Amino acid sequence: MVAFFIAAYCIANERYPMEVTPHSVLEHTFGYSEFRGQQEAIVNAVIGGQDALVLMPTGGGKSLCYQIPALVRNGVAIVVSPLIALMQDQVEALRALGVKAGFLNSTLSAQEIYDNEQALQSGTFDVMYVAPERLIQARTINLLQHSQIALFAIDEAHCVAQWGHDFRADYLRLDVLHREFPNVPRIALTATADTRTRQEIIERLALEQAEQFVSGFDRPNIQYRIHPKDKPRQQLTKFLRQEHDGDAGIVYCLSRDKVEKTASWLQAEGFEALPYHAGLSAEIRAYHQRRFLREDSIIMVATIAFGMGIDKPDVRFVAHLDMPKSIEAYYQETGRAGRDGAPSTALLLYGFEDVVKLRQMTSNNEGSEAFRRAEQERLNAMLALCELASCRRQTLLRYFDDDLSKPCGNCDTCLEPPKTWDATEAAQKALSCVYRTGQRFGVQHVVDVLRGENNERAKQYGHDQLSTFGIGAETPQQEWKALFRQLAALGYLDVDREYGSLLLTESCRHLLRGEKTLELRKDTKTTTKRSKRQAIEIDHEDLALWHALRQCRRRLAEEYGVPPYVIFHDVTLQNMLHLKPNTIQQMLEVSGIGDAKAQKYGHAFLDILREYEYKGTD
Ligand code: ADP
Ligand code: ZN
Numbered sequence: 001m002v003a004f005f006i007a008a009y010c011i012a013n014e015r016y017p018m019e020v021t022p023h024s025v026l027e028h029t030f031g032y033s034e035f036r037g038q039q040e041a042i043v044n045a046v047i048g049g050q051d052a053l054v055l056m057p058t059g060g061g062k063s064l065c066y067q068i069p070a071l072v073r074n075g076v077a078i079v080v081s082p083l084i085a086l087m088q089d090q091v092e093a094l095r096a097l098g099v100k101a102g103f104l105n106s107t108l109s110a111q112e113i114y115d116n117e118q119a120l121q122s123g124t125f126d127v128m129y130v131a132p133e134r135l136i137q138a139r140t141i142n143l144l145q146h147s148q149i150a151l152f153a154i155d156e157a158h159c160v161a162q163w164g165h166d167f168r169a170d171y172l173r174l175d176v177l178h179r180e181f182p183n184v185p186r187i188a189l190t191a192t193a194d195t196r197t198r199q200e201i202i203e204r205l206a207l208e209q210a211e212q213f214v215s216g217f218d219r220p221n222i223q224y225r226i227h228p229k230d231k232p233r234q235q236l237t238k239f240l241r242q243e244h245d246g247d248a249g250i251v252y253c254l255s256r257d258k259v260e261k262t263a264s265w266l267q268a269e270g271f272e273a274l275p276y277h278a279g280l281s282a283e284i285r286a287y288h289q290r291r292f293l294r295e296d297s298i299i300m301v302a303t304i305a306f307g308m309g310i311d312k313p314d315v316r317f318v319a320h321l322d323m324p325k326s327i328e329a330y331y332q333e334t335g336r337a338g339r340d341g342a343p344s345t346a347l348l349l350y351g352f353e354d355v356v357k358l359r360q361m362t363s364n365n366e367g368s369e370a371f372r373r374a375e376q377e378r379l380n381a382m383l384a385l386c387e388l389a390s391c392r393r394q395t396l397l398r399y400f401d402d403d404l405s406k407p408c409g410n411c412d413t414c415l416e417p418p419k420t421w422d423a424t425e426a427a428q429k430a431l432s433c434v435y436r437t438g439q440r441f442g443v444q445h446v447v448d449v450l451r452g453e454n455n456e457r458a459k460q461y462g463h464d465q466l467s468t469f470g471i472g473a474e475t476p477q478q479e480w481k482a483l484f485r486q487l488a489a490l491g492y493l494d495v496d497r498e499y500g501s502l503l504l505t506e507s508c509r510h511l512l513r514g515e516k517t518l519e520l521r522k523d524t525k526t527t528t529k530r531s532k533r534q535a536i537e538i539d540h541e542d543l544a545l546w547h548a549l550r551q552c553r554r555r556l557a558e559e560y561g562v563p564p565y566v567i568f569h570d571v572t573l574q575n576m577l578h579l580k581p582n583t584i585q586q587m588l589e590v591s592g593i594g595d596a597k598a599q600k601y602g603h604a605f606l607d608i609l610r611e612y613e614y615k616g617t618d
Contacts, residue, residue, distance in 0.1 A: 022047065025071045026064070029097050031572075031594035036061045038213045042187070043068045046151055051210035052187040053157075053201060057217045058332075059313075059339035062189045066153035067127065069187075071099065075148030076125045080132050081155040082168050083309035085286055087129045089293060090311070093566045094127055098596030103129035104140070121147050132159075132170035141180055149184045152177050156309055157188035160204040161197045163371065165329065166308055171204075178206040186210070191335060194328055194400065217331075217402045221338045222346050224392045225412040226385070228482060228523050229351035232321055233262075237269055239319065239347055240299070247316035248292065251301045252333055254322035254357070262321065263301040276302035294563045296554075307333060313340035313569050319347040323354040325361070326378035327385060327399050340571050350386055352443060352485040359488075360497045383489035389418050389521040416524075423483065423520040424511070426475070430483055431492065431512055433468040434502045437461070442500045447480040482523045542577055545612045549573050552608050556601055567601055568592060580609055 022043045026032050035043070038054075039061055045052050046069040056062050070077030081087065087103040094101035102116050102125050120128055121143065134140055154177075159168040177186060188205055190197070202208060227235065236251070251266075253259045256277040266273035272295075274288040292298045293312050300306060304324075318337045324330040330348070338344030362375045385395055391407035391414050398404075407414050433450050434441075448454040449463050452470025463469060472480060484502070487493045492511060494503040510516040538546045550564075550573065557564040568576070572592030581587045587602045588595070 020072055022068050022072055025068050028595045031592045037215055039064055042213050045211050046185050046187050047072050049185050051185055051207055053207050053210045053212045054189045056215040057219055058191045058335035060215055066187050070127045070150055073150035075150035076120060077127045077150045077153060079127060079129045079153045079155060080135055081129055082132060082159050084131050085289060086309055090129060092562045096566050097594060099127060100125050101127040104134055105131040117143055123148060132168060136170060136173045136176055152184060152186045154188040156190060157201045158190040158192035158197050161200045164197060175206050217400045218397055219335060221341050222344050223410050224346050226348045229349045232349045235349055236319060244317050246297045248297050249299050249315055249317035250336060251299060251319045251321060256303060259301050259303055266299060271299050272297060273299040273301050276300055276306040278305040307336050310336060313565050317345040321349055323350040325358060327382050330382060331396060340569050352481060355485060355488045356495045356500055359495045364497060380491060387486050387489045389420050418521040420519050420521050424517045426483055427487060427511055427518050429471055431504060431508050434504055436466045436468050437463055439503050440501050443484045443502060446502060447477055450480055486520050546577055548608050552604055556604060
């Protein structure tokens, strides 16, 4: 009897060296001492067999929400992700933690697929990443039916939203999971916040029974800045040189052509910039993405084709040289900065031509009238955000039904409150000039008429005879243009989709009649800037050691063939610098170092730390 107990005990202990609880996995595997926000509740729900819908901002810590249940529940967790190019890195990151992970997608050979499938069935894996198009094949479903499944995680779940810009048709068929595996818990995760998308996820993935976990959407470490364009290239280089020298970041442009030109120009200026857009071959895209992930200070110049799921934690800035179509897109794109929680910047430069271009794009779009109107409204909200004179973050969060009671103190309007002015009279002049010239001209001509310039062209149309000719001569051209941009942004003017001529809208009536006044923000030169500081702040006397630790990380990354952040994140290295552990046991105290990483990489770092301690006492 006793022997039986001992044997049973040994078997149990061989498989589970300690009691496997969510907290022990958090600590020993991931090296973190506490759960963040709603993580614990989510983890417990899934472990308990419940479905969950998780809406959490980028960097919030979504991955642990399925990775911990994967290790606590019996069987393998199947993670559906559209991001084939990233699966390898995700799997390597898990393996570095000692988790048995694999993936199934089209980048593998037939033999590798076969091997992974066999291993899956025999219960070798804890976590398996699968591309959606593969998952929905009858063959894969059949395979899964003969395996023990711990859970299904549907990452980037907003890909089911048909009008969203990340739509993947294969995601629509993921409801098969519900039908074929009614007893396996499913957890859907996304960083997309709007309620419409949330509703679509619930309906299409049959998640009516799922518990919903909606986190606050604030990203306090990101500084939001929106400035009018004024020689954008110079604005950008100044920003890069003064504030983000040597940092990794993303520069978004609207068109492929502009991506190419901007990347070449940045290279000529001495930056390590690479282009990324859907017109490049798959190999080049993969190569550029790989360099971005594996090197420390690449600037990726890209269209929106780049970024979904990029979980590089140390992206220090996201700059937009063109305005995004909606606040959802803007928030998602800027959200790629600062996943590690360290200070980061989101800079948007925008001008009148953005307003024109986007208005034309929305009206050219195929689709129902209702869809077009919804798109217009999203654009209007984005434009209003740009012209805002109060805290940007408060407005952003309110857009996602999330409240911030006080101004944030970390956006351009908080840091440098803009001056406003009574623009009523100037707006009346501008709008009546549009009216008098017949709503047939673009902004340049109307401004010329207001300033009484370019007489030849004005004469040609008889505009030199108008009452508005020259009534704004004292105001500089640039200021008139800014006013037109603001009037268009705020919906007083529309832009003809074919010719770009300015059109009056219904809402100018009150303004023209003097029944309404208009307060606008004054355009200023881009002066707001964070005083130059490192995102990760290091004391001066620790600087040499810091560089040595980073050097050690780079060496290990090359040796293991993984990105440096898979070894340790910057914040982990920073914590190591702070604690200066002397032993492997002390190494485990460092946030982000669990058992496997301590064993695998700990000694290399201890050597460095000891060497410097010795130097320090010299
Ligand atoms: P998301 O997928 O939501 O964008 P991740 O899962 O990539 O976020 O997590 C973002 C960062 O936060 C990662 O560096 C991760 O290691 C870290 N992190 C997650 N949970 C915790 C925690 N409980 N304690 C400390 N760091 C955490
Ligand atoms: Zn603010």
